[in-house]
Amino acid sequence: MARSPRQAPRKPAGKKSKAAQQVAQVLRMGERPPAPLSLLRDRAIEEWVRVTNAMPSDWFTDETLALLESYCNHVANADSWVRLIQGFDVNWVNDPETGEAALARYEKFQKNFERETRAASSLATRMRMTQQAKYTTKSAGTSAKGRAPGGRKPWEQGAITNGGATHDSTGEE
Numbered sequence: 001m002a003r004s005p006r007q008a009p010r011k012p013a014g015k016k017s018k019a020a021q022q023v024a025q026v027l028r029m030g031e032r033p034p035a036p037l038s039l040l041r042d043r044a045i046e047e048w049v050r051v052t053n054a055m056p057s058d059w060f061t062d063e064t065l066a067l068l069e070s071y072c073n074h075v076a077n078a079d080s081w082v083r084l085i086q087g088f089d090v091n092w093v094n095d096p097e098t099g100e101a102a103l104a105r106y107e108k109f110q111k112n113f114e115r116e117t118r119a120a121s122s123l124a125t126r127m128r129m130t131q132q133a134k135y136t137t138k139s140a141g142t143s144a145k146g147r148a149p150g151g152r153k154p155w156e157q158g159a160i161t162n163g164g165a166t167h168d169s170t171g172e173e
Contacts, residue, residue, distance in 0.1 A: 034060055037069045043076035044069075051129065060127075067123055074120035081113035 033052030036045045051068065052060065060068055088109065092102035124130050 033057060034065060034068075036072075037065065040069060040072055041076055043079055044072040047072040047075045055129065064127060067127055071120055071123040071127065074116050074123065078113055078116035078120060081109055081116060085109045085113060 033049075033055075036048040040048060048068065051072070085106070088102075088106050093099050093106070095102065121130075125132065
């Protein structure tokens with residue numbers, strides 16, 4: 001249908017109403033998150049499920065699944081290194097015969113842990129999964145100010161997993 005010369009051009013739609021956004025969210029809620037890729041190990045699969053369940057269903061597209069897979073592998077690798085670090089006995093460094101080798105091993109564990117966490121952090125930022133990527137400077141400040149000082153902390157949210165061991169909020173297994 002042709003527009004008459006007197007008819008003003010249509011303005012582009014403005015912001016969607018909250019109701020329209022909620023309808024779109026409900027439609028997306030029925031979708032399933034992407035299934036873990038077959039190359040992932042157990043801990044990486046756990047991370048995949050945690051992340052895909054935490055993000056909107058349309059967050060990850062086919063072209064970003066490889067990034068998500070890499071992120072999950074780096075998180076799993078970092079967990080492996082942190083378990084080795086936690087199991088390291090500081091007294092091994094004090095042994096005159098093996099102290100130097102023990103210290104070198106500990107430094108290797110730390111270096112590899114840092115490398116894995118750096119890679120995971122970089123990928124999380126690129127996939128816009130970090131707080132930095134979700135907020136502008138102004139909205140981050142507003143969000144932090146709006147929280148009640150006595151609000152529940154993440155460690156008070158119930159069961160916490162740490163390297164495979166599950167603890168309740170009191171720290172008991």
